[in-house]
Amino acid sequence: MHLMNSIEENLRHIYKTIPEDVTLVAVSKTKPVSDLLEAYKAGQRIFGENKIQEMTQKWEELPKDISWHMIGHVQTNKVKYMASYVDTIHAVDSLKLLKEINKQAIKNTRTINCFLQIKIAEEESKFGLNDAEAIDLLNSEEVKLLTNIKITGLMGMASFTNNTEQIKNEFKKIQSLFEKLKTDHPTLKTLSTGMSGDYILAIESGSTMVRIGSSIFGARNYSH
Numbered sequence: 001m002h003l004m005n006s007i008e009e010n011l012r013h014i015y016k017t018i019p020e021d022v023t024l025v026a027v028s029k030t031k032p033v034s035d036l037l038e039a040y041k042a043g044q045r046i047f048g049e050n051k052i053q054e055m056t057q058k059w060e061e062l063p064k065d066i067s068w069h070m071i072g073h074v075q076t077n078k079v080k081y082m083a084s085y086v087d088t089i090h091a092v093d094s095l096k097l098l099k100e101i102n103k104q105a106i107k108n109t110r111t112i113n114c115f116l117q118i119k120i121a122e123e124e125s126k127f128g129l130n131d132a133e134a135i136d137l138l139n140s141e142e143v144k145l146l147t148n149i150k151i152t153g154l155m156g157m158a159s160f161t162n163n164t165e166q167i168k169n170e171f172k173k174i175q176s177l178f179e180k181l182k183t184d185h186p187t188l189k190t191l192s193t194g195m196s197g198d199y200i201l202a203i204e205s206g207s208t209m210v211r212i213g214s215s216i217f218g219a220r221n222y223s224h
């Protein structure tokens with residue numbers, strides 16, 4: 001690990017290990033604005049957060065050319081707080097949420113990018129769609145009428161395990177769904193898979209966007 005290094009050194013290392021066509025989302029949840037600013041000064045412009053209130057606070061304080069990605073589960077009634085500025089919402093898993101994002105995007109006369117979260121982990125997770133549900137959503141007439149959202153990607157999280165084969169299989173599963181859907185849905189451009197512990201495996205399985213937190217900013221402390 002590179003946790004003894006500065007944020008800038010960690011970032012430089014990661015830039016070197018990911019191909020040019022893979023986008024890095026710097027996951028800055030729980031970290032202070034000063035840490036984000038250090039990453040910003042090193043050239044990073046895309047940041048990921050998982051709480052709307054925290055992201056909005058950071059958005060207010062930081063330069064306006066940052067692209068903000070909401071990577072956490074989103075409650076419908078909170079979409080309005082980020083609709084004026086959020087670039088991409090990674091964990092969309094219902095028509096109801098898509099409709100609300102569209103409504104708030106219209107109010108702000110903008111378009112918001114949405115990724116569908118796909119269940120790929122063997123462990124039972126509360127959030128995410130199975131393949132059939134994702135396909136239904138993409139093909140639904142109701143979704144086609146939503147003018148101010150764009151479904152631009154799929155997002156998946158592999159199981160939390162040391163079993164490399166299993167992680168690989170899970171990434172391959174979402175990669176094949178992504179490849180299959182891309183043909184009929186040309187707006188689908190991004191496959192968001194891979195975190196600090198598994199991003200190399202994710203890239204080997206077609207990831208085009210990695211979400212990396214602790215390998216840039218160090219371990220998170222949730223105790224305070």
Ligand SMILES: *Cc1c(COP(=O)(O)O)cnc(C)c1O
Nearest residue numbers: 027071195196197211212213214
């Ligand atoms: C926290 C988080 C990450 C980053 O995790 P690290 O292991 O710190 O890189 C990526 N994706 C999601 C959805 C997260 O919640």
